[in-house]
Amino acid sequence: MTADVSPPSSHASALGDRIAGAVLVLLAVAAWWHARTFVTGFRQAVGPDVFPRLVCVPLGLLALYLLIRPGINARWPGRAALLRQAGLLVLLGGYATFLEPWGFLPATLVGSVLLMRLFDAAWRQALASGASLTVILYLLFEFALGIPLPDIPGLGV
Amino acid sequence: MDILGFLLHGFAVALEPQNLFLALIGCAVGTLIGALPGLGPVNGVALLIPLAFNFGLSPTAALILLVSVYYGTMYGGRISSIVLNIPGDEPAMMTTLDGYPMALKGRGGEALGLSAVASFVGATVATIGLTLFAPLLVGFAIRFGPAEYFALFMLAFATIGGVTSGSFTKSLLAACLGLLLGTVGLDPASGVSRYTFGWYELYDGIDFIAALVGLFAISECLLFLEDRHQTTGASRELGSAIPGMRRAGACKATIARGSLIGFIAGVLPGAGASLGSFLSYTLEKRWLGRQGDFGNGDPRGVAAPEAGNNAAAGGALIPMLSLGIPGSGTTAILLALLLSMNITPGPLLFDQQPDMVWGLVAALFIGNVMLLVLNVPLVGLFARVLRAPSWLLMPVVILVAFVGVYSLNNSPFDLYVMLAFGVLGYGLRKLHMPAVPVVLGLLLGGEMEFNLRRALAISGGDWSILVGSGISVGIYAFAATLMVAGLVYAWWVRRTPDAG
Numbered sequence: 294m295t296a297d298v299s300p301p302s303s304h305a306s307a308l309g310d311r312i313a314g315a316v317l318v319l320l321a322v323a324a325w326w327h328a329r330t331f332v333t334g335f336r337q338a339v340g341p342d343v344f345p346r347l348v349c350v351p352l353g354l355l356a357l358y359l360l361i362r363p364g365i366n367a368r369w370p371g372r373a374a375l376l377r378q379a380g381l382l383v384l385l386g387g388y389a390t391f392l393e394p395w396g397f398l399p400a401t402l403v404g405s406v407l408l409m410r411l412f413d414a415a416w417r418q419a420l421a422s423g424a425s426l427t428v429i430l431y432l433l434f435e436f437a438l439g440i441p442l443p444d445i446p447g448l449g450v
Numbered sequence: 451m452d453i454l455g456f457l458l459h460g461f462a463v464a465l466e467p468q469n470l471f472l473a474l475i476g477c478a479v480g481t482l483i484g485a486l487p488g489l490g491p492v493n494g495v496a497l498l499i500p501l502a503f504n505f506g507l508s509p510t511a512a513l514i515l516l517v518s519v520y521y522g523t524m525y526g527g528r529i530s531s532i533v534l535n536i537p538g539d540e541p542a543m544m545t546t547l548d549g550y551p552m553a554l555k556g557r558g559g560e561a562l563g564l565s566a567v568a569s570f571v572g573a574t575v576a577t578i579g580l581t582l583f584a585p586l587l588v589g590f591a592i593r594f595g596p597a598e599y600f601a602l603f604m605l606a607f608a609t610i611g612g613v614t615s616g617s618f619t620k621s622l623l624a625a626c627l628g629l630l631l632g633t634v635g636l637d638p639a640s641g642v643s644r645y646t647f648g649w650y651e652l653y654d655g656i657d658f659i660a661a662l663v664g665l666f667a668i669s670e671c672l673l674f675l676e677d678r679h680q681t682t683g684a685s686r687e688l689g690s691a692i693p694g695m696r697r698a699g700a701c702k703a704t705i706a707r708g709s710l711i712g713f714i715a716g717v718l719p720g721a722g723a724s725l726g727s728f729l730s731y732t733l734e735k736r737w738l739g740r741q742g743d744f745g746n747g748d749p750r751g752v753a754a755p756e757a758g759n760n761a762a763a764g765g766a767l768i769p770m771l772s773l774g775i776p777g778s779g780t781t782a783i784l785l786a787l788l789l790s791m792n793i794t795p796g797p798l799l800f801d802q803q804p805d806m807v808w809g810l811v812a813a814l815f816i817g818n819v820m821l822l823v824l825n826v827p828l829v830g831l832f833a834r835v836l837r838a839p840s841w842l843l844m845p846v847v848i849l850v851a852f853v854g855v856y857s858l859n860n861s862p863f864d865l866y867v868m869l870a871f872g873v874l875g876y877g878l879r880k881l882h883m884p885a886v887p888v889v890l891g892l893l894l895g896g897e898m899e900f901n902l903r904r905a906l907a908i909s910g911g912d913w914s915i916l917v918g919s920g921i922s923v924g925i926y927a928f929a930a931t932l933m934v935a936g937l938v939y940a941w942w943v944r945r946t947p948d949a950g
Contacts, residue, residue: 309881317623324630324645333640337903338911341637341644344899345630352626355619364617367880374676378876381675382869385668385852389865392856401853405845411675414841422842430853440504440857 307363314360321353380411396445401427453585460808463510464816472507472515473813477820478828480522484542485530485832486843491523491541491723491763492779492886493666497847499659499787500854509791510806514813516787517767520780521573521814524723524763525821526832528565528756532558533833541723541759544731548744548751555747562829563694564749565756568705570822571698572757575709576716576764577814580771583717584800584807587772591797596905597915601922603898605929606775606890609718609936618936620883628891629898631656638896639903651863658786660855660864661871661892665885667851668872671844673879692826694749701753704734708757715758716765716778718932723778726762727755764814771795771807774897779886786893794897 328342328349370378388404406423414422434440463469483494495516502512527542532549545565552561594602607625634645635655646652698705711733712726734754735744744751766778774796776782788795793803800807855864878885902916909915917923 313877313881313883317627320627320630327645331637331642331644333642335640337640338906338909339903341640341642344895344902345633345644348626348629348633348895351622352630355623355626358619359623364620365882367882369880370676377675378672381672382873385848385869386866388852389856389862389869392862392865401849405849408845408848409841412841412844414839418841423845426846426849430849434504434853434857439506441860442853442857 307366309366309369310359310363314356314358314363317356318353318360321349321356325349325353377411381408384408384411393443394446395443396448397442398427398431398445400443401430453581456804456808457581457812459804460810460812461816463805463809464514464812469511469514469809469813470816472511473518473817474820474824476515476518477522477525477817477824480519481526481529481821481824481828482522482832483519484523484526486526491520491527492783493670494523495519495780495783496659496662496666497851497854499783499790500663500851500858502787503659503790504854504857509788509793510809512787512791513784513806513810516784517810517814518817518820520784521760521763521817522821523780524573524760525566525569525825527759528569528752529562529829529832532561532565532752541727541762542755543724544727544755544759545752547731548746548748551745551747552749552752557694557747559829560694560697561749561752562825563692564697564701565694565752566822566825566829567695567698568701568708568753568756569760570818571705572709572712572760573764573818573821574815575757576713576761576767577811577818579713579717580764580768580814581811584768584772584811587768588797588800591773594797594921595919596901596908597918598922598925599901600898600905600916601925601929602773602775603894603901605925605932606894607887608929609932617882618933620881621887624878624883624885625887625891628888628893629895630891631661631888632892632895633899638900651861655896656892657859657864657867658790658889658893659858660868662783662786662889663851663855664868664871665875665878665889667847668868669875669879669885671848672872672876674840674844697749698753701750704750704753705757707734707737708754709761712758712761713765716762717768723759723762723766723780726765727759730758731755767814771799771810772797775894776890779889782886782889782893786889789893 325346328345331340331342331345333340384404384407388400391403392400402423405426406419409419409423410416431442434442464473479498480491480494483497484491498516498519502515505512507515524541528545528549531542531545532553535546535550535553549561549565552558607622607629632655634652636643636646636653643653708730711730712723715726715729716723731751731754734750735742738744738750742748742750763778763780766776766781767784770776770781770785772795774785774794776785785795793799793806851868852865855868856862858864874888875885878888905915906913909918917926
């Protein structure tokens with residue numbers, strides 16, 4: 294995995310670890326607290342709340358340790374990279390949202406062309422490759438695998 | 451039937467035309483995935499799982515396809531290490547040290563040929579080991595009760611990742627997070643909904659496969675968007691692979707040592723292929739001392755890690771199949787596939803589904819030969835695919851993942867889960883927290899809780915049953931030993947300068 298081979302010079306402050314530790318401590322406490330709602334009508338040797346609580350104990354303690362004694366973190370990306378990453382998430386979230394209302398073909402065409410643009414393709418390359426990829430995926434799933442993909446409303450394809 | 455009889459029967463299963471064809475496809479696709487930088491074995495297999503489901507394959511056929519992909523990625527990882535100086539996957543990291551210098555000297559073809567033979571021997575040794583040792587382990591594990599299984603899960607969590615990743619705390623933390631996420635959904639024993647917050651889509655729990663693809667493939671794309679490295683490799687002539695294959699005879703002692711070390715590293719829970727190739731390379735370097743020219747294109751520096759990582763990949767299948775406890779990230783994902791198909795690996799699997807287990811083992815033997823043969827004509831082709839532009843490669847990967855995950859349940863909800871896990875996976879990588887324990891927790895949590903509850907139901911709520919037998923005490927002792935060994939190993943890595 295690429296993160297593991299990054300050179301040691303890129304290790305920045307351990308702020309990330311402290312934040313993660315704090316978030317996980319909160320998660321452990323909240324999960325412990327929420328487990329009180331897991332009630333059954335009948336008596337069991339181990340109820341549904343026991344195991345999650347058992348997990349919360351080491352989770353909370355280890356997270357506390359991380360908060361107090363953070364280790365090494367990778368360098369966090371700059372503003373431009375963060376924007377691209379946010380772009381990817383918005384794009385994919387949008388794709389998931391519009392896949393069913395629009396149908397597979399239009400949603401995938403738009404999605405793939407924009408994705409390729411995000412990865413620095415020229416417009417012409419993105420349009421040509423996006424269109425071919427959409428058609429190939431459609432043929433693969435709809436016909437070769439026999440899995441119905443969402444149709445375009447009113448058109449039946 | 452004895453092992454030989456079972457194995458012959460396995461070959462009958464593996465040689466069925468459909469299975470043979472799937473093994474061939476798996477080997478070719480696996481080599482390609484392994485060769486592509488960034489798309490390592492875990493990501494590759496995770497990506498293909500939704501597709502394998504959609505093909506409507508039987509569990510045996512799907513498993514044959516995916517283990518062929520798995521073995522293929524181990525073969526493929528070395529191609530980009532040697533040609534581009536970028537490891538195709540983590541275990542192939544050590545191969546860059548001598549493989550790339552060889553390519554710079556115009557001996558790239560030779561390095562590829564030699565490493566193919568080393569990979570073949572390593573993988574074959576491991577598959578023979580699997581054939582011999584898995585039934586032994588099964589014979590032992592058949593006596594396990596719920597308390598012993600609970601101990602075994604503790605062993606898996608105490609050791610996974612602790613050896614390969616730097617921080618032990620972070621591995622354990624990741625495992626706890628995975629276990630907690632694994633409790634989401636309806637509790638199977640009582641029907642109480644846990645942490646679902648009214649979302650009925652979560653009643654069945656978090657979909658493993660959406661989570662896996664998100665954790666590995668989507669986070670990889672997020673990571674890619676930030677560093678966008680340009681790949682510039684040795685564009686020299688590669689030369690033929692055949693002389694390198696002949697050359698393997700001269701390195702046979704190296705290959706034998708690498709295979710053995712790799713196999714042992716693979717069987718140990720929580721170690722896996724990266725440890726196999728790392729140990730094989732460093733030990734070989736120590737063993738030969740000044741006789742070698744390591745780091746400047748010594749052929750033995752290519753043979754040792756390749757034999758080691760392929761042997762470890764095979765060895766890691768032993769605990770996965772016979773105990774249901776995966777020994778590495780990729781085997782964890784193979785386990786996810788089996789569990790999703792309602793098949794629980796473990797000692798009973800060998801009894802109840804001998805066709806599947808032995809067909810799989812036979813398919814591994816056949817796949818190995820296929821990989822060696824495929825290698826000669828295809829290496830040049832794969833080396834060319836490596837230069838495919840990333841604006842094409844990454845969107846294809848993402849969309850295949852998306853459509854694959856969507857079509858599992860026809861549910862956009864799974865896509866949101868996948869994206870959320872993508873963000874989680876990215877955060878974990880940035881924090882140097884391994885993602886594999888999260889997957890393991892998510893996968894094994896249900897089974898772990900089930901065994902805990904059964905053990906306590908048997909004892910009437912007396913918790914001392916958990917350490918009530920010699921076997922479970924032995925397992926806890928073994929876990930403690932491995933943890934100490936992990937700490938010693940981490941110390942040794944720190945004082946060995948070429949740790950990568």
